[in-house]
Amino acid sequence: MDVDQFSKLAEPILDHxxxxxxxxxxxxxxxxxxxxxxxxxxxxxxxxxxxGMWERVFQTFEVKTLIVCPYCKARQITATYYSDYDLPKIIRKKHDGKKLSTDEKHKFDRAWKVASLVENFGKIDITVMSGYGVGADTAARILRNMMDEEHLFKQIYEAERQYVVTRGFWDS
Ligand SMILES: [Zn+2]
Incomplete structure (x- = not known):
């Protein structure tokens, strides 16, 4: 793993x-x-x-370690929530050379951040991002700190707990 690459991926602020x-x-x-x-x-x-041509809904356990796009042979596969129908359209729009709105550009950039995590960590990244409120930045941090499987799941659990506490839903 390239440490510098992951430092860049990690969110420098909002690290509460x-x-x-x-x-x-x-x-x-x-x-x-x-x-x-x-x-x-x-x-x-x-x-x-x-x-953006290839898309498919998977449950985490079905994900294989290495995924390659059958259309363009790219190994940059991104992941989003299963009901996200907009992201493939945004990627195809970008691929066709059309101009993206600010919001679309933000979503496209996040998609690439996630894709680089998936490329490097495969199923482990998908597992980490299955946690409630675990986005690309939190996932990058958890993966960087990973020691073993037990430690990994503890970190995901703690990230979820913290997400819930931050949102104020824990006691409701
Ligand atoms: Zn492709």
Missing amino acids: TTKYYSAPANLDKGILDLVKARLEKTKHRLICARC
């Missing part, structure tokens, strides 16, 4: 979740198993980030 990343050592294994089972079942729409 960092202090929660030292997950408790004694987190119940039963909880982690439940988290893991839920992440495996999460649906994603995978899309070729280069041509």
